[in-house]
Amino acid sequence: MHTNPVTSNFVADITGVDIKSLTDEEFDEIYQTWLTFGVVRIRDQQLNEDELQAFSARFGPLEKIPLGRLPESERAKIKNLYVTQLSNIIVDGKPIGGLGNAEANWHSDMTYVDNPPPASVLLSIEIPDEGGDTYFADQIAALEAMPEELISRVETLTIKHDAAHTSIGKLRPGFEPFDDPRHAPGAEHSIVRTHPETGKPALYLGRREWAYIPEIALDASESLLDEIWSYAALPENVWQQKWQPFDLIIWDNRRVLHRRDDFDQNSRRLMKRCQVLSK
Ligand code: OGA
Ligand code: MN
Secondary structure, three states, X not given: OEEEEOOOOOEEEEEOOOHHHOXXXXXXXXXXXXXXXXXXXXOOOOOOHXXXXXXXXXXXXXXXOOOOOOOHHHHOOOOOOOOEEEEOOEEOOEEOOEEXXXXXXXXXXXXXXXXXXXXXXXXXXXXXXXXXXXXXXXXXXXXXXXXXXXXXXXXXXXXXXXXXXXOOXXXXXXXXXXXXXXXXXXXXXXXXXXXXXXXXXXXXOOOOOOOEOOOOOXXXXXXXXXXXXXXXXXXXXEEEEOOOOOOEEEEEOOXXXXXXXXXXXXXXXXXXXXXXXXX
């Protein structure tokens, strides 16, 4: 097994490993590399849902897929309760996965809960020729890029992270619409957050839309958030993933932001993912 840095400090490829027959030592090495870098890519992993779920569960407890109003008879047909699909593919008039072909702005996953998730695990199955690239931005580097004076203004402040909207800006089922970020429901976290496992400070922004800094007035919050966000994804701290089928990427939501390009609805994109929850 080899670790090959893709960017100098926050993305690594791991080669020479088969996730289907992973030893504990190999998993420990993947885990350490993931903590060190924040984004790990392992190519050519043709995993089925059982295998993806088993691998992801080594990182921690997994988030159950939202079953919503699905009738009991339909629920029984779902084999892997911890694997979701992201896709624009429509079968029998129904999308087979989330997010469609839409662009997703910079975010990290589920930051709107009190104990936000560490890892997200994403496996590509079908990939369009063009579009649908995913980008990652290192939030340790983002913090380091900020002027000292700005850091000292924000390091005692928090952000309230909106729980009501998805990463493509749609209202989630069960939430009432609102038009004032102060009314957004969601958890509060320090803007500069110490990583619980590495001890390293990083910016922790969640997403820009509907964010609010509750210690200050709305106008001040809007302009301060814009100022902080101007450092969040500087080109030198961003890496672009051009997917091939069966790329497996594990990222650390406490360390990086991610976003994804839109793509042509006439092409097909299918991803499978597991959401690791905090222990
Ligand atoms: C995610 C996500 C990006 C993509 O899985 O959390 O934002 O490339 N997906 O589809
Ligand atoms: Mn996401």
